[in-house]
Amino acid sequence: MRARVSRRRRGQEPGNRDRWLITYADLITLLLIFFVMMFAMSRLDTTKYDDVTQALQNSFRSGDSILEMGSGLTGTADVNTTRNPPSNPEDERTNTGSEGADVLSQRELAFRQQEQELQELMGVIQRYVSDNNLQNQIFVADEPRGISITLSDRFLFDPGRAALKSGSAPTLAKLASLFRDLNTPISIEGHTDNVPVGNGSVYRDNWDLSGARALSVLRFFIDREHLDPTHFQYAGYADTRPAGDNSTEAGRQKNRRVEITVLRQLQQ
Template sequence: MSRRSRRRGKRESGDHRDRWMITYADLITLLLIFFVIMYAMSNLDSGKYDVVTQSLQNTFNQSDSILELGNGMDETAGQTITEVPPSETQGEDAAAPESEDQPLTEREEQFRSQEEELQNLFNVITRYIEDNNLENQIFVADNPQGISITLSDRFLFDQGQAALKSDAAPTLSKLASLFRDLSTIVSIEGHTDNVPVGANSSYKDNWELSGERALSVLRFFLDKENLDPDGFQYAGYADTRPTGDNTTAAGRQKNRRVEITVLRQLQP
């Protein structure tokens, strides 16, 4: 091979090794351009920004917006943006007293009258219990369902029996006088503990005993006091709705009861 060929080969080999510098130079140039653009974008013209901000603020303040007392873009205290025409404002103010003075419907009047009736009933029964020292035998409560009057079985019946004691008559007569003119339903419910009835009992089980006890109270109101039967309902629940612990004597005594509830409901 001639000397000239060897020189050309060396020169071409050197050019091939230096070509990466062209790509590197292009990359550096692109990075420089990128940073120049980023720098230019970071320098916000404050004057132009103020002009844009003021223009938007004026636009929002002059337009009809659904927001009231909102804040502007400069976070200053808001102004009332929506303006109600004086005629509409006066119309609303004039209509308000009319809605307040509207008479109650017949149903609303009935409900209000019944609530007053129930409150008066609660107060009278409470005073009667206190005046006759019956706090341990009769309990009264104002529940969402109505005025609940709970009578202990010891006050009403002999053990295991459903016939009313003669001593219970004055109290039941007092209740009857309060129920006479009520415009709602009186519910009478009999309850027992979980002890089965004795082998010599005249009742099959606690279901029958609790039902007969509730029926005895109902019969007193209907037969002795001549109250309207349409205003009453009764049921026996045996030991299914205890209010005390059936594992203790005190709890079982609490569960043996008759509940008379003046229901909080209007007659159709």
């Protein structure tokens, strides 16, 4: 009896192992149906596509471009604005090219005129220095930023002071007469050596002294010679921009100076 039951169970085992194939076959069938439906839905209707494409092309061709200040596709955009002129190379050269060339040429002419004035100014000052034997007191140089006029402190001030000497007035008045008709900014900069100011000085330090000396020269031009103050700027740099060696007396003397620079810069 037991042998008979065992043979029956062994005979049923192969059938039980193959039942998963039914589920697998159902899954494959469902996937096939899914992809068939997706493929059917994704097929393009060429007739409708051509109709839509033609309609869009007609709309853009007949529409007034907003980029050209038109009314757009709906006809409602920028209805109160003026359209740009047609893009014509001849019109562009006539309307904008000549105007741009005129502006550029005017600026170039202004720079050339300024450069001519600067060279003439330098020549006049050099002749004045030579005629009055001031070669050791006034130095003129053509630098990239402009015409630099360096005045020694011995020519302008007493030691440790910022009040102008009376003997410097004729030279400063001569410079003022040359600056009067210039249409360019003028920078006045005070410089000192690295020796600290004395304890009894009215100035706190070399910064204060250099700024006061530059201001004294500026005041001469504005208050006494009545030059336009909008053409001037001034600053004090103490000993931060030396022109000579502060370890020697000759170098320190060279550093104590006021520089007046007529800048290569057009007024706004």
